Amino acid sequence: MKLEKGAYGMKRNQLTKVVIAIGFLLLLVATAASSVRATPGYSGGDVGECGDCHETSGTLTLAANSTSLDATTGDAFTLSLDAGNGAQWIAVLAGWADNSQFSISQKTIEDGSTNDTNAASGAISAEITFTPLSPGTLTIRVWTAAGGDLGTSLDITVTVTGQSISTTTPPPDTQGELLWTWRIMMIVLPVSVGVILLIFGVTVFKRRS
């Protein structure tokens, strides 16, 4: 039997199967892309609430040690949150209600993570520290959600007194020494890897062709 390039070269009649396989892979990518379009505000935007998708409320439990309290700007307070009955996440994202008016120690907590003090699966206990940044009667909105359709929210009213605190984030140091090292590495590393690979190609693989 005459062997073609490689002992197990691809036959011509396998081309159809390859085309079908590539078509299937493209379909997977298209499906994933369409799923992203359905929730444009979800990733990174801090905008969409859990209840936009987790529409069945009432099954998961969510409670805090207090739902109405007084606070002063700049003075941190801690809320103990307990979620149960299958809860997978607790989240307090900045885009919900007046959450952006607080500095929040932990915006998301997953069941079983290091911040979850409840060892049971489907139950989360966590302590989150809030620091009020501006005065007023403010609402902290907390969501819990599970892997499926379940989600529940809890609103906590905080009456804040005091003066506003500006939280300007200092711009990142773009002139740092590491940045310049990285810029040099962006040229040196790819070039040196390319040279090493070319040497491999000539000395090791070309001999076999």
Add this chain to the structure above:
Amino acid sequence: MALHPVFVHFHTGILAAAAALALISLILRFLFRDNIRTPGTRLARLFHYIDVFIFIGSIIGFIGLIAGMITGFMEPDYSLATLEALPAMRFKILWSIVCVEIYLFLMVVRARLGDRVWVGTASSLIYGILVIVGGVLIIIIAALGGIAVYGESILSPILDWLGLPWP
């Protein structure tokens, strides 16, 4: 619109699997060399499938990495200045370029030589190790993306256990 996640997860999984298969392949090749070189044996067929998986994986990896880089730079939340300022993003960009080079090399070598890349100790070792290096790099790059989005990664406990710091 966040397109980057759509274009990164698929090939990351394939390349991680290819790296695991390359490691298994290298180990078993040294243990059962004669058996593998005998056409028609089960091991020979198994290693043929592994070889094809790695070859196709390299092609998908190369295309996927390019697509991932393009969509990464298109992310609305990460401007060029932000990407440059964040150490994790600098790491991702730098080693993504190296990954592209590695998978381009693997693709070209395998396309030119066929399954003869696995014949001979030097060529099989270099080919296999490069697949593993590419896989490890892509896993770390992906984990850094996970940390940027979710604050933690499935790789965190492993690196903590090894005592390795994040870039």
